[in-house]
Amino acid sequence: MNRTSKKTFGFLLTTLLAIAVIISGCSSNNDKGASLPPASSGSPSASASPSASNAADGEETVDVLRYPLTLTFASLDPHLVPTGGVANIDRHIYEQLVAFNTKYEPKPVLATEIQVSEDGKTYTFPLRKGVKFHNGKELKAEDVVASLNRWKEKTARVQTSFGDSLFEEVDEYTVAITLAQPSNDVPLQLASYLQFSAITTKEAIESAGPDGLTEIIGTGPYKYVEYKQDQYVHLTRFDDYVSPEGPQDGVIGKKEALVKDVYFDLIPDGSTAFNAFLAGDYDFASVTVDNLPQVQSLSDVTLNKVFAGELNIVFNKKAPFPSNVKFREAIAAALDAEQVLAGYTSDPELYRLNSSLVTPDNAEWHSEAGAEKYNQKNPELAKQLLQESGYNGEELVFLTTRDSAGAFYNATVLVVDQLQKIGIKAKIDTYDFTTMIARRGDPAAWDIYVGSFSNQASPSQVLFLGKSYGWPEDEQLQQLIRNTTEALTPEAKKQASDALHAYHWNYLGAVKIGDTGTYYANRNNVVGYQFFEGPILWNTKVLKK
Known part of the structure; x- marks a missing residue:
């Protein structure tokens, strides 16, 4: 039996792999959003400047946050890559019509509500008005329809659930889908973290090639700057971001980019990332059982279990x-x-x-x-x-x-x-x-x-x-x-x-x-950080040590 190389599935990684690490560090150069190489283990943290949103509190926070992921990938296209690992990054760029709270209940994000017909076949989603894409375009139903029909086309389990049904534009700010049979599944599929139903512009969908999206444009609190192959992904704050209302609960509710620039450092070797955490370069780490005693001896670290x-x-x-x-x-x-x-x-x-x-x-x-x-x-x-x-x-x-x-x-x-x-x-x-x-x-x-x-x-x-x-x-x-x-x-x-x-x-x-x-650990200078199916870096600030 002749076989060739192999590659593994992405979602699996999602749970254990997402527990990567945050590094805080910033300099005056970095404030301009300049591209940075991955942080090296043991390198000193650069000076931090007070964040405008926190200056009134007298807190000195970093403007650049680095978060290593034990991950490599070929594409940031959320519709093509069936792995929560890539979604760890993409969830900061893109948003969904609906997403899960921490009880795994689907709740509106880009939609204002979830309307279900009496027969359970038609789901209607009115859209929030005034939401901007990273290129300045306002979110409209045409963008949602193009995004979700491509997502359905690329996602086998959604095809099984939705059959031949497609999303349709009801009006400029309303989208609906009608299934052949009653279904409880539409919001659950839309809210999923895997190969997730990211919304981008109609134009980005139309220009996508066989290898995926050629433009990375979302509505999230951070916008894409650069992907340095197998090194890092650089995101920066989207100043025109329009947040959903309500308290944060999982992926729903208020989102605020408290840190200006985020770098996801791609470090496939978990021991390398952990050693950098011990050296003080990172504020968050995945912790193996063998490493538990080292973490438990650190007074400035909180240990958690997921x-x-x-x-x-x-x-x-x-x-x-x-x-x-x-x-x-x-x-x-x-x-x-x-x-x-x-x-x-x-x-x-x-x-x-x-x-x-x-x-x-x-x-x-x-x-x-x-x-x-x-x-x-x-x-x-x-x-x-x-x-x-x-x-x-x-x-x-x-x-x-x-x-x-x-x-x-x-x-x-x-x-x-x-x-x-x-x-x-x-x-x-x-x-x-x-x-x-x-x-x-x-x-x-x-x-x-x-x-x-x-x-x-x-x-x-x-x-x-x-x-x-x-x-x-x-x-x-x-x-x-x-x-x-x-x-x-x-x-x-x-x-x-x-x-x-x-x-x-x-x-x-x-x-x-x-x-x-x-197990995962975070340093106590990380404020507001949450982990739900992966890291959530909005509403997070890192105090200068």
């Missing part, structure tokens, strides 16, 4: 052996989920067993249907199923990356170790993150992918259930997903979710390993 991800084994259903359900059943039978999770996190506080497609606290959609096939720890049954599948020691390609602080690679190694014990012959193909994503889209390039995924608000948003993610081209599965989106009462949602979960554990397009958490 439970926002999960591990899954995804099968390429177009590959010879993973396309065989007996083979997939063998992997599910062999898996000792707790052993993998314990090795992955090295901390019982950072994992939990969970067979469901959503978290246990998501009462609306959580289901234990099919859970008897989760965490079986039955190698003898696995060997029998392998034999029935026709597998006879052929080499299988596991796709992964060492980027994102090793999150994907470490999980892959732990899974491979278990599968080798039942007779699986494995080849681990390791690439940089961008290449892995590209390889993941090639059905001839891999057999199995072990990924870190962010939690989703509903089953319809789960990436590997979509037709293009591992190619689960099973019509019954797709119909069951549609059933979850068409359920309008709590009872109907429960029934639809149970049916989908039961079928998912029979079909086994992916095998759930479990939920994961991570």
Whole structure:
């Protein structure tokens, strides 16, 4: 079986990778928005000048904030890159019609409200007036329609949910979509963090090439300045930004660019970023269990824990052996989920067993249907199923990356170790993150992918259930997903979710390993910073040390 390089999926990274780092530093040159190279570990912080918005408080704050991400990518196009990692940057440039608050409830951002017809088929979104794009153009319905129809075209899971329906212009400041069937799913898909529904200008959509948007124009509190390949992305304050009203809650509510310039430094190696944090260059860091004692000894640091991800084994259903359900059943039978999770996190506080497609606290959609096939720890049954599948020691390609602080690679190694014990012959193909994503889209390039995924608000948003993610081209599965989106009462949602979960554990397009958490730390001179599905740098200021 000939295979070539590999690249991994983006969203997985989102949860563990977004926990990068902030560096505060500024000089008189930087105040003019000049391009800066990535900060080097151990370099002294430059002098800071008082921010105009804080001068009255007598606070001396920095005008330049640097935030390293353990990330590489090929494009900032939010409609093309299925990863929360890139959304960490894009969410500061672009906005959505609706977005999630911290309870994962979709609320208006560029829209003023969400109107739903009595039959549950038509969603109407009046737009806020006076909102400006970064090029000075006022946001109109034509821009929203062009953006969202392109987003739908590029997003397989949205196509499954919305069918052939398109967004349409009702009037200059109103947009609507009418579906063939009732749906609860439209606001959830629009608010998603992954491959998110960013709004740009109609002209930017029309000029987009095969490699993505050629203009990076949003309505967010920061506008794009420069992307230095594999080094940094530079954003600067958008002085004409028009903020939504209300208190900040997740991605909704008031947004204010308190820091003039933001640099997202791209540092794929997590240890490099952490060492720079210890050296005092960064104000925020992802913290491994091994690094916990070092952080706990710092008096000026606050330690936090986020439970926002999960591990899954995804099968390429177009590959010879993973396309065989007996083979997939063998992997599910062999898996000792707790052993993998314990090795992955090295901390019982950072994992939990969970067979469901959503978290246990998501009462609306959580289901234990099919859970008897989760965490079986039955190698003898696995060997029998392998034999029935026709597998006879052929080499299988596991796709992964060492980027994102090793999150994907470490999980892959732990899974491979278990599968080798039942007779699986494995080849681990390791690439940089961008290449892995590209390889993941090639059905001839891999057999199995072990990924870190962010939690989703509903089953319809789960990436590997979509037709293009591992190619689960099973019509019954797709119909069951549609059933979850068409359920309008709590009872109907429960029934639809149970049916989908039961079928998912029979079909086994992916095998759930479990939920994961991570520690992160921020220095106490960071004020107003929030982390929700990634960093939120608006409403954030960094006091001069």
